[in-house]
Amino acid sequence: MYIKTFLKWILLSLIVGAAGGIVGSIFHKAVDYVTELRTAHIWIIFLLPFGGLLIAGMYRLFKSQGKIDTNRVIDSVSGKEKVPLIMLPLIFVSTVITHLLGGSAGREGAALQLGGSIGYNLGKAVRLKKGDIHIIVMAGMSAVFAALFGTPLAAAFFALEVSMVGVMHYAALLPCVASAIAAYVISLGFGVVPVRFDITLPDTLSVPVVLQTILLATLCALVAIGFCSAIKHLEKAAKKWVPNIYLRTIAGSAVIVIATMLIGTDYNGAGMNIISNAFSGIAKPEAFVLKIAFTAVTLAAGFKGGEIVPAFFVGSTFGCALAPLIGLDPVIGAAIGFVALFCGVVNCPVASLLLGIEVFGGQGILLFGITCAISYMMSGNFGLYKSQKIVYSKLNANYIDEE
Numbered sequence: 273m274y275i276k277t278f279l280k281w282i283l284l285s286l287i288v289g290a291a292g293g294i295v296g297s298i299f300h301k302a303v304d305y306v307t308e309l310r311t312a313h314i315w316i317i318f319l320l321p322f323g324g325l326l327i328a329g330m331y332r333l334f335k336s337q338g339k340i341d342t343n344r345v346i347d348s349v350s351g352k353e354k355v356p357l358i359m360l361p362l363i364f365v366s367t368v369i370t371h372l373l374g375g376s377a378g379r380e381g382a383a384l385q386l387g388g389s390i391g392y393n394l395g396k397a398v399r400l401k402k403g404d405i406h407i408i409v410m411a412g413m414s415a416v417f418a419a420l421f422g423t424p425l426a427a428a429f430f431a432l433e434v435s436m437v438g439v440m441h442y443a444a445l446l447p448c449v450a451s452a453i454a455a456y457v458i459s460l461g462f463g464v465v466p467v468r469f470d471i472t473l474p475d476t477l478s479v480p481v482v483l484q485t486i487l488l489a490t491l492c493a494l495v496a497i498g499f500c501s502a503i504k505h506l507e508k509a510a511k512k513w514v515p516n517i518y519l520r521t522i523a524g525s526a527v528i529v530i531a532t533m534l535i536g537t538d539y540n541g542a543g544m545n546i547i548s549n550a551f552s553g554i555a556k557p558e559a560f561v562l563k564i565a566f567t568a569v570t571l572a573a574g575f576k577g578g579e580i581v582p583a584f585f586v587g588s589t590f591g592c593a594l595a596p597l598i599g600l601d602p603v604i605g606a607a608i609g610f611v612a613l614f615c616g617v618v619n620c621p622v623a624s625l626l627l628g629i630e631v632f633g634g635q636g637i638l639l640f641g642i643t644c645a646i647s648y649m650m651s652g653n654f655g656l657y658k659s660q661k662i663v664y665s666k667l668n669a670n671y672i673d674e675e
Contacts, residue, residue: 278446284394285411285447289454291390292415296455297462299364299386300420303379306372307541316373317532317540323373324521327366328574332517334358342381342578343659345388345413349406349435350661355392359385366576374532374540376566377577379420384578387416403443411447415455422459422466424452426627433620434657438664438671440622466630469551471603473636482642484600488591489612489643493650495560495590496616499583500654502568510572517574524573528566539566542581547588550606555592563589579656580614587613607632608643615644616651619660624648 310316331340337356338344340363347353363385370377391412395405410431417427428448432441460466474481514520532539538546539562546563549555567582591609592602600608607628615624621644628640653662665672 281407281447282450284398284400284408285450286454288387288391288394288408288411288447289415289451290458291394292387292412292451293419293455293458293462295360295364295386295390296383296416296419297459297464299367299382299416300379300459300464301462302364302368303371303542306368310372310374310541311537314537317529317537320373320375320529321522321525323369323375324525324573324575325518327369327576328517328521330362330366331574334362340385342384343657345384345409346435346657346659348388348392348409349441355388355409357389357393360389363389363576367578370570370575370577371541374528374537375570375573375575375577376528376539376541376543376563376582377570377575377579378542378581378583379578380417380580381576381578383416383420384413387412387414390416407441407444407447410441410444411451414448414452418452419455419459419464422456422464422468423627423630424456425449426623426630427456428452429626430618430620430623433623434618434660436661436663437619437655438662438666469548469607469632471551471607471632473604473607473632473639475635475638477638477642480599481639484595484598485608485639485642486646487598488594488600488605488608489646490650491594492587492590492609492612492643493616493647493652495586496583496613496647496651497654499564499579499586499613500617500656502564503571503579503656506568507572520572521574524569524575527569528573531566531569535562539563542577543585544581547585547610550588550592550609551603553592553602553606555589555602555606557593559593560586560590579617583613583617583656584610587611604639607636608639611640612643612647615647616654617656619648619651619655619662621645621648 363382367382391408395408413431414428418424563585587609588606591605595602595605611628624644
């Protein structure tokens with residue numbers, strides 16, 4: 273029985289991983305290409321309203337399919353929702369449009385939706401039973417996440433943790449790890465460069481560094497709460513103030529275009545160049561606030577992408593700018609902020625720890641262990657995803673059921 277199940281999941285995971293690796297790599301290349309195009313031709317930002325209208329129109333065409341977003345994929349893990357195949361081309365095209373025209377968004381929203389769609393529809397095609405469908409969806413999420421970021425272990429554990437906070441879906445461990453590694457290897461073959469930063473982190477911790485890390489991680493958790501709240505409340509307010517999606521898109525686009533003209537282009541797109549600068553010790557003190565604002569407006573206006581890369585931006589710039597004020601090296605502060613914001617907004621401490629190790633190297637494991645523990649607890653019951661449930665309390669040894 274064990275051998276049969278093992279062989280089944282290895283085969284399915286490799287198929288999902290291959291598909292996720294190919295789709296994720298093509299998507300990564302497409303986003304990189306349009307980002308370079310936008311950077312070379314700043315005037316493209318003026319087309320943002322037209323791109324928003326196109327995205328709104330595409331999603332309106334498939335309104336009968338229900339709400340097509342990351343929350344639906346997360347719901348499918350617990351069996352509440354189906355994942356329509358149309359989600360794959362919709363999120364692919366709309367995210368590329370968002371990055372091309374200067375919306376502030378990331379890539380992981382597309383990763384989860386692309387992967388979830390691939391996994392779910394493969395599972396239905398081979399007639400997997402209900403419980404196995406949930407597992408193959410998680411494997412798909414892991415695959416595309418790994419292809420996009422080059423962090424297979426973080427991708428696998430992110431899928432295991434994200435739907436229900438405090439509960440790990442260990443039955444999906446093998447499929448998620450196998451599919452993530454397969455997708456990662458394929459992405460390397462496509463020439464996708466993994467997210468890596470070559471910095472020096474302390475492999476032994478002194479009391480002052482521990483205390484500085486605790487303080488910075490706590491402050492990052494508060495920023496994570498602000499980040500999640502800004503996105504949630506602005507989206508809600510925008511729908512109330514401007515119920516018509518087309519008018520809301522035009523209004524939000526106008527705000528982004530005007531802000532870009534006044535402030536500059538640092539906050540358009542994913543902002544990986546600004547993140548890289550933070551790991552050279554360079555960050556504007558106001559950068560994290562402006563990125564939160566740009567991202568909240570972009571998503572409230574109906575553009576697609578994700579919030580995790582913006583969270584990396586917010587965390588690294590906040591940590592870099594604040595670190596010298598508490599006596600910490602700005603580069604170390606940027607790394608702590610990078611990991612702490614991710615942990616605080618997704619509530620996935622194991623994935624966050626693995627992310628830190630894969631992105632920065634194993635010498636920072638103790639530093640990131642402290643960071644994740646503090647950020648996870650101090651960020652409270654906040655998060656980016658409406659469908660994410662807090663199943664096990666962060667404060668007490670008991671089960672709860674909160675969204």
